[in-house]
Amino acid sequence: xxxxxxxxxxxxxxxxxxxxxxxxxxxxxxxxxxxxxxxxxxxxxxxxxxxxxxxxxxxxxxxxxxxxxxxxxxxxxxxxxxxxxxxxxxxxxxxxxxxxxxxxxxxxxxxxxxxxxxxxxxxxxxxxxxxxxxxxxxxxxxxxxxxxxxxxxxxxxxxxxxxxxxxxxxxxxxxxxxxxxxxxxxxxxxxxxxxxxxxxxxxxxxxxxxxxxxxxxxxxxxxxxxxxxxxxxxxxxxxxxxxxxxxxxxxxxxxxxxxxxxxxxxxxxxxxxxxxxxxxxxxxxxxxxxxxxx
Numbered sequence: 558x559x560x561x562x563x564x565x566x567x568x569x570x571x572x573x574x575x576x577x578x579x580x581x582x583x584x585x586x587x588x589x590x591x592x593x594x595x596x597x598x599x600x601x602x603x604x605x606x607x608x609x610x611x612x613x614x615x616x617x618x619x620x621x622x623x624x625x626x627x628x629x630x631x632x633x634x635x636x637x638x639x640x641x642x643x644x645x646x647x648x649x650x651x652x653x654x655x656x657x658x659x660x661x662x663x664x665x666x667x668x669x670x671x672x673x674x675x676x677x678x679x680x681x682x683x684x685x686x687x688x689x690x691x692x693x694x695x696x697x698x699x700x701x702x703x704x705x706x707x708x709x710x711x712x713x714x715x716x717x718x719x720x721x722x723x724x725x726x727x728x729x730x731x732x733x734x735x736x737x738x739x740x741x742x743x744x745x746x747x748x749x750x751x752x753x754x755x756x757x758x759x760x761x762x763x764x765x766x767x768x769x770x771x772x773x774x775x776x777x778x779x780x781x782x783x784x785x786x787x788x789x790x791x792x793x794x795x796x797x798x799x800x801x802x803x804x805x806x807x808x809x810x811x812x813x814x815x816x817x818x819x820x821x822x823x824x825x826x827x828x829x830x831x832x833x834x835x836x837x838x839x840x841x842x843x844x845x846x847x848x849x850x851x
Contacts, residue, residue: 576766576767576768576786576787577765577766577830577834577838578763578766578767578768578838578843578844579767580823580824581766581821581822581824581835581838581842581843581844582719582751582821582843582844583610583611583614584822584823584824585751585819585821585822585844585846586611586717586719586749586751586846587614588822589749589846589848590618590749593747595618596615596618596619596620596715597618597619597620598619598620598621599620599621599622599713599714599715600620600621600622600711600712600713600714600715601615601620601622601623601624601713601714601715601716601717602625602626602713602715602716602717602741603615603623603624603626603716603717603718603719604626604627604704604716604717604718604721604734604738605626605627605628605704605718605719605720605721605724606625606626606627606632606633606636606699607627607629607632607635607636607719608632608635608636608639609625609635609636609637609697609699611625611717611719612624612625612636612697612699615715615717616696616697622696622698622713623696623697623698624697624698624699624700624710625697625698625699625700626699626700626701626702626707626710627699627701627702628701628702628703628704628724629701630701633699633700633701636699637699704718704721704734704737704738705725705730705733705734706733706737707737707738707740707741709741710741711740711741711742711743712741712742712743712746713741713742713743713746714742714743714746714747715746715747715748715749716738716741716742716746716747716748717748717749717750718748718749718751719750719751720751720752720753720796720844721734721750722734722735722750722752722799722804722807723752723753723797723798723799724796724797725779725797725799726777727777727779728778728779728803728807731778731799731803731804731807732810732811734807735807735808735810735811736810736811736812738811739811739812739813739851742851743851744851745850745851746851747848747849747850747851748808748813748847748848748849748850748851749847749848750804750846750847750848750849751844751845751846751847752799752801752804752844752845752846752847753796753798753799753843753844754801754841754843754844754845755798755799755800755801756798757770757841757843758770758773758782758798759773760841761841764787765834765837766838766843767786767787768785768786768787768843769784769785769787769791770782770783770784771783771784771785773798777797778797779797779798779799779800779803780797780798781795781796781797781798782796782797782798783795784796801818801845804816804847805847808847808849812851813849813850813851814850815848815849815850816847816848816849817847817848817849818845818846818847818848819846819848820839820842820845820846821838821839821842821843821844821845821846823835823838823839823842
């Protein structure tokens with residue numbers, strides 16, 4: 558799957574910043590973080606970080622350490638080149654959904670394959686409650702790595718993973734991902750994962766929300782879904798249609814003590830995305846939130 562995202566590049570940023578499903582995912586993740594009491598002072602890792610949006614949310618929410626990991630060198634390059642607008646702690650960061658701005662290329666020393674640290678940028682000053690000195694910014698690290706073969710980077714208090722596990726090509730890779738994450742979490746650490754809901758295609762059309770499933774191929778351990786981000790032009794990508802039971806089985810085998818599920822939450826109705834728009838989405842959303850305790 559890495560080659561899809563290496564090729565998509567900036568169109569992935571466009572897809573994530575403009576799509577309604579991504580706004581719902583962020584709303585869901587932020588609600589879960591708030592329910593846990595926020596991320597202030599925590600060591601955090603964001604798997605399948607893409608261009609680093611959620612990684613920077615963790616840093617801006619006051620995380621002591623925020624590490625973004627992605628298998629795609631192009632995604633990490635974009636992560637190093639983008640900043641996020643918004644502030645005021647984890648809850649207030651919701652206002653920044655989809656707002657990104659280029660901040661320049663990373664130093665040549667942060668070549669693909671290694672880690673780079675950047676100061677989290679803020680158009681309006683340091684985030685409140687971040688636990689940093691006046692004018693200081695929490696650090697963000699980006700690393701190119703395969704989530705199924707993570708080195709020992711922790712221990713971490715919290716791991717987030719947005720559309721990671723559906724990239725597992727087979728069952729052995731899926732289980733390896735969960736084991737790698739568990740090995741990097743402290744006892745009692747949490748995993749919050751946004752995962753696709755199985756069974757929608759061909760019954761549901763998610764085109765109004767920014768993504769379209771175009772085919773479902775029965776092969777291997779899980780069906781292969783062929784899809785498009787509805788950018789201009791559309792960007793093709795693929796992922797595996799694992800059942801929630803497959804994710805839960807892998808989590809338990811990896812040593813997580815609890816596994817839970819929460820429905821996708823949608824942002825407040827506004828403009829064209831009115832209540833009817835979000836009601837239709839909630840009837841069969843693209844994703845759910847998986848919660849695990851180490």
